[in-house]
Amino acid sequence: MLSIVYGVLSLPLLLYCSAKLLGSAKAPNTFARGYVLRNRVTHQRLLPEPSSHRFVYPTVCLLVSLSALERGALDVGRGWLFGYGGVFGRLTGLRPGPYLAAGGSSGNGSSTIRERLVRVLTPRFGNAAELLEDAWMMTMPSFLGFEGINPLTVYFCYKSTGEFWSCVLEIHNTFGESHVHVLEVGQREDAPPSGSVAADGILWSGIPNQQSADRYDHQWTFRREFHVSPFNDRSGFYTVAIKRPNHPPMAPPSDNKFPLPVVRVQLYTDSDSGSAQDSPGPLKLVAVLRCTSSAPLTAPSLLSALLWAPLGLLLSFPRILYHAWILHYVKRLDVFLRPEPFPANPDWAAGATNPPKLPQPAGVKWQSEGILERSAKRRVVSFLRQRAGATGISVSLVSADPATPREDFPLPSGGDSKAGRHLQIDYLAPRFFTILFLSPSATHALLLGHTSDKVFFPSSAELFLEVFSAPLSSVSPLSAAQQARLQGLPHSLKHSLALPIPPTHPLDFGWNTTVTWFMVKLLRALEEVERGIFSIARARPVKGDEPWKQWERAEHALTSREEFSTLGREQEGYEHGSVRSG
Template structure:
């Protein structure tokens, strides 16, 4: 065969091979197409809008951009979403990577994955059973950036079962104190009818205008009483109405062929309205007070390119959440003249009836994280625990101490290691209770301050409480100077008008050695200094607390109870106002 003939043959074979390849490709495409994987993580460029309508003189509105992730928690914890070998984005930590997510800041303090903690919470609250399961969930949250982890004011979980059916939304709310609260909003359960259209809020110097946005509807809406303290410029009254636009598709891992339509990138939206209570009936929804809207302007699959491009374009979006919160707080307090409501203790959770001498009338709280105890509170708690370990045997009274966090086991002190027919149950909302027991000169003072005035703890029996925490030394009139030095320190800021006898020594001091008494003295000095310093700081920065909530006036509130039999109604509530915010005149 000549060289020319061989060349022609090679060209013909090449053409045939190319034609056959094109034919097979088209045949495959017509039969099912090229297979793609549906993304299990998206980058959300959100617009967040807040607007305050009440009080009218403090009206305010602002909008800012945020960057958030929408990720499948199963894919996240399977490390299928890590980018750049976990350096650009990785699960399990925040250091040594540009962005990251880890389970510790989310939901409860218990160890475990985000999914396992979410399952435990849903099961404990009766939302998981044979008919309802958690197969996967979209998690909408903000990641850490260069090791910095913000407070993440709102994390949303869109929960799906194994069939890919969306069945609940879980809102995880964080405040700046390190506390968090969840709301489980189940589809078809206590749900409002006819979810509304989306709205945007435009602020002017005179009023707020509600203008319809681009056409979209919320899929679901719920209304429920407010329970969690978030803003220092509102009390804890009122109602939330939460409207949710769910993601376009479930996070389940599935393949899509080129002949099928790729689902639109999900743009889940959440709108929260805060309503006041009606003046005539506090159980009914009143006027609209605040509104917040989180709405993605753009949603793209989470890739190394999309993430790095977004960070280069707006490098500070993940760092500005806390500064924005502080700036708005400064504006509302000093410019709009709104007074500060001090942080109330979270609502109590329901305990096992076997541990309570009487059932608690309130429903379980949605609290999942509580404020950690400080060093002084830890020392006070250890002192009380050591005291009760012997006091129960001396009095024959069993003492049960119940913490606000249901994940913490109750502390039970029995006379002989077994159950006693005489039982005192003390349930507390804050570890401050242990400090009150150490700082008050008598059990009667502790009851008035912690149980009646500040409502830090509750007791099943006041008589048993006094029997357990009373000194064996006889009480003396407050004018007699025969008190121990520690008792004089404890009584220094207590007004004599209370008329409550003070025992010569404290129940903790009677059997203590020099070291323990020195520790008690340092504890008392430290608290008195911090009380003085707190008042000094508020005075220097000209911060204003709502009248009647000043921490340095706690014994004035006790005196009010002793004189009037109850606390005086705060001025901002005396005229029947239900706004739940206070403007101080200039």
């Protein structure tokens, strides 16, 4: 292990010496289209006060022109020290895969970062392809083939005139999901930006910025919509202030200085005044990404930065785990479990029964479905292909993830449409399929997946029950798989007259009974394993948010007849985070 660490630490030093000897430090003939940035990242949690926490650490990132990057003009050392298009076979690199939404006009996921950025900007600006001349992309590259978590990637977008017109923040979490905020210059800005680069720099690290007299250029306040930290729910507001690069990527700087961008993110709780909670409340958390020095992207500057913070590109996730351990076990903050991301389509579930209230769509990446979710989905798809003709009800499945294509199950040619009855099911995540498979009846699935946990939204509850119901029998015994499904359910959900249980599950017909029983038992066992891991680790989810209590939540929804109109649940007994107040 030590030899690996020594190798990682010594490689940049050897390469740096070689670059110096080979004269790679010659100044470029033209202005730089890429820079190596040395940064100080600072975080301070202010609320709840007993759990306040603060840390500072150095990072290395790149500021690159997208146009120059994608035509290979920024490759260093013939692409071996730094290159675009892949991560293997080079010291550092960038590729489109981790950034923004996959796909493209060809649908094969081979689109460039610029094409993906245009696709993000188009819903807001329409003619984004014409407006966007170039953009600075500020991000952390891969190192020795390893792509760490990029908590924040920033795109500074410019018109052909050199005018800075929008800023795109791409936020990544540890679950492989990402979200964007498109911030337009001159639109919904806070004026003037509060605070200054100098004040933040001295406050956090005691080191003044080279542009210490400057204030932030722009500031916006908007609602929080994405799950990033397990110690915050999705409520509240962000206030983001930026100091943009001092020149566009298409033109040299007028002051002969290198860019020193700064991004400050402040998280505010919802206001306590009024029921709408549409204004920021107390300041909860502050984070600042502050560039302390920059240099044109060359072999010596890149290697020198890696020597300055040799493990910086590898430590994002370990640092997250370390500070999460402090907040949970030392500061006693409970964990908000990951909610499903908000849909990308603003019209998603618009025709559903009790449609959810949705924010501005901005999700770009979702978790991929697991093996068992994929297996359950195959059963649902196979069932619906036959069921549409039997019931005269056509069905559509619409995912919140735009990368998952819509699936339609029309009636067979010449079939009776029964006055054109159509069921559309909008679902947030592949968990929808395991809920259908594990619930002992369609009524149970509707209670858990729609009324309680809000994972899916049918256009008609009646049509949903008609499509997914199985024949009832008072004499036929329950199948082994059905008996396994009932294990762990509260007594009231097993014996309620409102929740009749068929002897055989509709998704079990035509499948091997032993395989079905094993799959049910495996999914139930995994639920218990998750509970056991939390118990062994002494991890504490926010009360009422425990995954293994999903059926208890469903029981509560049944007995109280509660109806929810928004995605997610407000947690009771918590203030300014996840410290229990009662």
